[in-house]
Amino acid sequence: MSSLLQNYESECQVAINQAKVLLANAKNDAGAVLKGGKSDILLQIQQYHDESLELVDQMEIELNNTGNSLDSKTRASYKAKIRDYKRQCQNEIKDPLKQLVQESDRNKLLEGRHFDNDEQRQQLLSNHALLQRSGDKLQDATRLASETENVGAQIMMDLRSQRETLENARQTLFHADSYVDKSIRTLKTMTRRLIANKFISYAIIAVLILLILLVIFSKFK
Numbered sequence: 462m463s464s465l466l467q468n469y470e471s472e473c474q475v476a477i478n479q480a481k482v483l484l485a486n487a488k489n490d491a492g493a494v495l496k497g498g499k500s501d502i503l504l505q506i507q508q509y510h511d512e513s514l515e516l517v518d519q520m521e522i523e524l525n526n527t528g529n530s531l532d533s534k535t536r537a538s539y540k541a542k543i544r545d546y547k548r549q550c551q552n553e554i555k556d557p558l559k560q561l562v563q564e565s566d567r568n569k570l571l572e573g574r575h576f577d578n579d580e581q582r583q584q585l586l587s588n589h590a591l592l593q594r595s596g597d598k599l600q601d602a603t604r605l606a607s608e609t610e611n612v613g614a615q616i617m618m619d620l621r622s623q624r625e626t627l628e629n630a631r632q633t634l635f636h637a638d639s640y641v642d643k644s645i646r647t648l649k650t651m652t653r654r655l656i657a658n659k660f661i662s663y664a665i666i667a668v669l670i671l672l673i674l675l676v677i678f679s680k681f682k
Contacts (some may be wrong), residue, residue: 466523466539473516473546480509480554487561503562510554517546518607525614563593 483506524531524539531539 466520466527469516469520469523470539470542473513473520476509476513476516477546477549477554480506480513483509484554484557484561488557503558506554506558510550510558513546513550513554514603517543517550518610520546521607521611522614525611525618 483502487502487506520539521543524536524543527536
């Protein structure tokens with residue numbers, strides 16, 4: 462099992478747990494948070510959330526890069542864990558944090574003593590909505606980059622697999638070429654033996670003919 466994969470998972474669990482603890486504290490002291498007195502807590506939660514997602518992405522990449530070094534049961538287990546970590550980041554951290562941020566911003570925006578008129582308040586609300594959309598687009602871009610990186614890792618795995626296939630084919634061709642060379646040498650040896658046997662047969666026939674002629678000659682002498 463990849464030690465790097467285990468390290469990523471351990472760090473991811475720590476980051477998720479830290480985010481949940483801070484989120485629980487923020488909810489328990491919602492009044493101070495909504496008034497903007499503890500905005501640093503919200504920032505820390507966001508940082509832990511981003512760190513968790515990054516570690517989950519690294520786990521996914523490392524899982525793809527391990528190739529066949531992990532058995533199918535272990536790979537399936539890690540895939541299920543990755544899905545669960547993503548679900549926790551979305552449902553148990555991002556969504557509650559988003560709600561807290563919106564309530565905090567809305568509370569500050571709706572406090573009449575901070576604004577001179579409704580137009581200024583409306584402008585700030587519009588700016589907040591624009592920033593929120595920009596943040597969502599940035600997260601989408603980050604997710605797309607992560608997916609692209611995963612695709613790239615998968616392509617690298619496919620290329621590595623194809624390279625191994627080519628290496629195996631090359632080895633097979635090398636062995637086949639060796640067998641062909643051995644076969645050619647065997648055929649040459651057999652050909653030389655056939656030629657030698659042919660000459661031996663001719664010599665035996667010539668000796669027999671000579672003996673027959675000698676016998677005939679001795680009878681008529």
